[in-house]
Amino acid sequence: MADDLPLILVSNRGPVQFGLDDAGERTQQRGGGGLVTALSGLVRLLGEGVWIAAALTDEDVEVSREHGDKAFTITDQLDREYLIRMLEIEPDVQHKFYSIIANPLLWFIQHYLWDLSNVPDITGHERDAFEHGYVPVNEQFADVVAQEVEARGGRAVVMLHDYHFYLVPERVRERCPDVFLHHFVHVPWPQPDAWRTLPGWMRDPLIRGLLGNDVVAFHTERYARNFLLTCQELLDLRVDFGELTVRVGDRTVATRWYPISIDAEAFEALADSPEVRAVEKQLEQQRREFLILRVDRTDLSKNVLRGFKAFDTMLEDHPELAERVTFLALLVPSRQDVDEYIEYMDKVRRLAADVNLKHGTTDWQPIDLRFDDDFTQSMAAYKLFDALVVNPIFDGMNLVAKEGSLVNRRDGVLVLSEHAGVYEELGAFAISVHPFDIQDQADALYRALTMDPEERHARRNACARVVRENDLGKWLRMQLEDIERIRG
Numbered sequence: 001m002a003d004d005l006p007l008i009l010v011s012n013r014g015p016v017q018f019g020l021d022d023a024g025e026r027t028q029q030r031g032g033g034g035l036v037t038a039l040s041g042l043v044r045l046l047g048e049g050v051w052i053a054a055a056l057t058d059e060d061v062e063v064s065r066e067h068g069d070k071a072f073t074i075t076d077q078l079d080r081e082y083l084i085r086m087l088e089i090e091p092d093v094q095h096k097f098y099s100i101i102a103n104p105l106l107w108f109i110q111h112y113l114w115d116l117s118n119v120p121d122i123t124g125h126e127r128d129a130f131e132h133g134y135v136p137v138n139e140q141f142a143d144v145v146a147q148e149v150e151a152r153g154g155r156a157v158v159m160l161h162d163y164h165f166y167l168v169p170e171r172v173r174e175r176c177p178d179v180f181l182h183h184f185v186h187v188p189w190p191q192p193d194a195w196r197t198l199p200g201w202m203r204d205p206l207i208r209g210l211l212g213n214d215v216v217a218f219h220t221e222r223y224a225r226n227f228l229l230t231c232q233e234l235l236d237l238r239v240d241f242g243e244l245t246v247r248v249g250d251r252t253v254a255t256r257w258y259p260i261s262i263d264a265e266a267f268e269a270l271a272d273s274p275e276v277r278a279v280e281k282q283l284e285q286q287r288r289e290f291l292i293l294r295v296d297r298t299d300l301s302k303n304v305l306r307g308f309k310a311f312d313t314m315l316e317d318h319p320e321l322a323e324r325v326t327f328l329a330l331l332v333p334s335r336q337d338v339d340e341y342i343e344y345m346d347k348v349r350r351l352a353a354d355v356n357l358k359h360g361t362t363d364w365q366p367i368d369l370r371f372d373d374d375f376t377q378s379m380a381a382y383k384l385f386d387a388l389v390v391n392p393i394f395d396g397m398n399l400v401a402k403e404g405s406l407v408n409r410r411d412g413v414l415v416l417s418e419h420a421g422v423y424e425e426l427g428a429f430a431i432s433v434h435p436f437d438i439q440d441q442a443d444a445l446y447r448a449l450t451m452d453p454e455e456r457h458a459r460r461n462a463c464a465r466v467v468r469e470n471d472l473g474k475w476l477r478m479q480l481e482d483i484e485r486i487r488g
């Protein structure tokens with residue numbers, strides 16, 4: 001940590017993932033998702049600390065067992081050495097924790113995704129998944145965090161991440177009263193009524209668990225205020241909207257917001273690498289006059305279907321664009337152990353096929369849909385788009401908007417949902433869209449493609465400037481400064 005205290009990081013997905021190659025040799029890859037990339041900026045602050053995460057692959061489990069289920073040192077892809085500890089979770093318990101409670105139940109509530117007249121049904125199945133999945137996994141993590149804190153004399157700063165661990169802080173505090181607990185929620189915090197979807201027996205412990213922290217952090221002011229409202233309305237606690245605090249017994253819990261970002265310098269350097277340039281060349285050869293791009297996990301919150309419908313509408317409204325534009329959709333398959341996500345991927349595939357059948361010609365496929373996890377390809381495409389579609393239903397932050405705006409080389413225009421956390425920073429320079437208004441999105445796409453070059457240039461420059469100014473370093477610094485201040 002900045003001064004004297006060791007840092008203990010906790011996230012479900014860890015910084016590395018172990019596997020086996022074709023020859024049966026062990027491989028080590030970086031953990032998936034933008035969140036891990038951002039958190040890896042914290043590694044240099046770990047010092048004597050440790051990063052605790054779930055063992056997600058068979059090989060993660062093997063490696064963890066080889067180290068007696070204790071912490072061990074890794075060297076990551078950036079050649080940094082630090083301690084990690086991977087927790088082996090029994091598969092049935094993991095399924096209940098991850099695929100029934102964390103995703104979809106909590107994720108869907110926090111992104112307002114449930115279709116309430118139909119779903120969710122809270123039955124014995126969900127109760128069992130909570131009691132024998134979410135609770136034990138949180139207990140297991142809390143135990144290990146407490147052990148690691150105790151091994152460091154009972155004093156440490158613990159930074160927990162996301163909705164997987166709402167019950168951990170309260171339990172760690174019971175065992176380690178001198179610890180400083182900081183919890184970053186990377187997803188939206190919805191208004192209190194959204195939480196009423198959950199019965200009190202599940203809802204109250206989740207929120208109370210989270211209130212075991214000293215600081216609960218979000219990406220935007222709106223989420224922080226929603227959190228205070230939730231504590232006031234659902235738990236009848238005393239909150240101070242000026243100081244942004246909640247009173248819990250004799251403790252005060254602070255809520256804060258810090259917009260997460262990317263390491264702008266490293267990202268720009270990567271965009272310029274020979275690997276990315278090679279793929280860029282290929283994409284350049286395949287492109288039509290205009291390129292619309294989206295890069296997302298196949299998550300329901302990302303609103304892929306309405307994006308395709310908007311493109312369909314735009315092609316209907318502007319037949320002169322036929323054969324001149326391609327919508328490249330680079331989608332990373334996500335959470336394929338959760339039924340809702342499997343169905344969603346199928347719907348995306350079918351809708352793209354329908355649009356292509358309707359508008360396509362023998363040598364033009366309007367939607368170029370690619371399902372894979374190819375970071376180099378995404379990076380190359382970022383450089384080439386004329387319009388980048390980021391139209392989520394709700395999104396905690398959305399780093400794609402930042403990544404694309406930073407490295408684009410064609411003064412491409414960002415078409416941005418007003419419900420993305422990143423809207424607070426980039427909304428003024430993007431074309432705003434309402435995520436449910438398909439005609440609005442179709443018009444926005446057309447406007448982006450036909451905007452005059454000067455305006456495009458000014459908007460893209462403004463976006464890139466904001467991303468460079470509010471970069472990952474600032475995100476980390478602001479949190480560390482506040483931790484120092486709040487610890488007194």
Ligand code: G6P
Pocket residue numbers: 012013032033034035103162186187334335
């Ligand atoms: C979001 C969440 C992260 C999560 C990531 C990928 O960014 O905030 O906690 O790691 O999605 O999801 P996955 O379920 O694959 O870890």
